[in-house]
Amino acid sequence: MAMATASLTAQNAPRQPVPYSHKLHAGDLKLKCATCHPNPDPGESMTLPKPAVCGQCHAGKYDHEIRWVRVYEVPGFVFFSHRKHVAAGNTCEECHGPVADRAALSREKDLSMGSCMNCHREKKAGIDCQFCHEQRN
Numbered sequence: 001m002a003m004a005t006a007s008l009t010a011q012n013a014p015r016q017p018v019p020y021s022h023k024l025h026a027g028d029l030k031l032k033c034a035t036c037h038p039n040p041d042p043g044e045s046m047t048l049p050k051p052a053v054c055g056q057c058h059a060g061k062y063d064h065e066i067r068w069v070r071v072y073e074v075p076g077f078v079f080f081s082h083r084k085h086v087a088a089g090n091t092c093e094e095c096h097g098p099v100a101d102r103a104a105l106s107r108e109k110d111l112s113m114g115s116c117m118n119c120h121r122e123k124k125a126g127i128d129c130q131f132c133h134e135q136r137n
Contacts, residue, residue, distance in 0.1 A: 014069040015069065016104075017066055021104070022099045022105055023103045033046070044083075049066070051066055054066070071096075071107055
């Protein structure tokens with residue numbers, strides 16, 4: 001059954017400008033997510049890999065901008081901090097699925113407001129509107 005899920009995932013994955021296997025890098029090579037996806041201040045977003053990061057292991061192959069296609073993106077009207085979630089003990093897999101098992105990434109997890117609210121309830125985190133949204137006058 002795991003093979004069917006992996007196949008389905010690969011079929012739904014957006015085409016990236018450079019072939020990249022999370023299974024190889026995060027699974028087999030055991031690279032940490034933050035190695036390729038740093039979290040600069042103030043900590044809201046994990047960034048997409050820059051050519052210099054790839055060039056640390058793949059010398060001379062990535063000397064130009066890579067226009068990665070985002071798989072997940074938080075809407076602009078939502079306040080979200082990757083740093084705060086990681087500090088609270090959440091794992092990347094909780095929101096992004098079993099990335100280290102995937103050769104190609106597709107959106108596997110529901111990141112709707114309802115899904116986030118359910119997770120906050122389970123973990124006893126804040127669920128007031130202002131916790132994630134700016135109050136407008």
